[in-house]
Amino acid sequence: MPITRFRGTTARRSSALVLILCTTAAGLAAVEKEPEAPAEVEARYGLDLVPYATVRRSDGSYRRMWTPPETFAAVAAGGPPPEGARILMETYYSPGRVSMVFHMEKVGGRWRYGAFPASSPDLATRPQASCISCHAGAAETDLVYTLPSLRAFASGRGASDFTCARGGRSPCDAETYRRGAPP
Numbered sequence: 001m002p003i004t005r006f007r008g009t010t011a012r013r014s015s016a017l018v019l020i021l022c023t024t025a026a027g028l029a030a031v032e033k034e035p036e037a038p039a040e041v042e043a044r045y046g047l048d049l050v051p052y053a054t055v056r057r058s059d060g061s062y063r064r065m066w067t068p069p070e071t072f073a074a075v076a077a078g079g080p081p082p083e084g085a086r087i088l089m090e091t092y093y094s095p096g097r098v099s100m101v102f103h104m105e106k107v108g109g110r111w112r113y114g115a116f117p118a119s120s121p122d123l124a125t126r127p128q129a130s131c132i133s134c135h136a137g138a139a140e141t142d143l144v145y146t147l148p149s150l151r152a153f154a155s156g157r158g159a160s161d162f163t164c165a166r167g168g169r170s171p172c173d174a175e176t177y178r179r180g181a182p183p
């Protein structure tokens with residue numbers, strides 16, 4: 001009996017230890033939680049999406065870019081994103097928590113724009129001067145700042161993860177977006 005009790009105590013102790021470790025791990029995971037797996041993202045937006053880039057800012061916020069794989073062939077061949085291409089950009093002000101989602105869709109050879117809170121997806125897009133005025137800074141890359149990253153990903157060079165050291169959504173220079181893409 002004493003042995004059994006001893007064993008029982010040990011078992012209880014180790015399960016308590018496991019619980020503490022798990023709780024700590026879960027706590028860390030919550031802090032460092034990477035955005036959801038594509039299946040959950042697909043369910044949320046109703047699109048088959050692949051994450052191709054993360055652009056970080058010095059205040060700790062970051063943006064994650066997603067696109068359906070149909071864009072890959074044209075982009076990997078060196079062309080611009082084709083008709084019907086969509087790019088979604090999730091914004092994160094704290095790790096793992098999506099705030100606004102920005103969306104570009106190519107219709108009739110031109111980009112249309114939309115934005116919605118992650119909690120109520122709305123994939124409607126329209127021409128929007130406020131978006132175009134700033135994206136005009138990426139004229140060399142078809143108004144897509146992260147086109148070098150998209151091209152790298154579509155060519156099998158992996159996803160980008162880099163920092164643009166300017167505040168808010170101020171664009172960095174083209175070189176930053178070029179160098180951010182895996183070689």
Ligand code: HEC
Binds near residue numbers: 065115143147164169
């Ligand atoms: C003040 C400039 C600015 C404005 C205004 C702006 N964007 Fe952007 N956007 C950027 C920058 C810069 C990036 C690249 C990511 C980064 O550096 O943080 C970007 C990236 C994106 C991307 C990912 C594709 C890409 O270009 O890399 C989408 C989608 C997007 N923006 C949609 C929108 C929509 C929709 C609007 C309007 C509601 C908008 N943006 C307004 C600066 C802007």
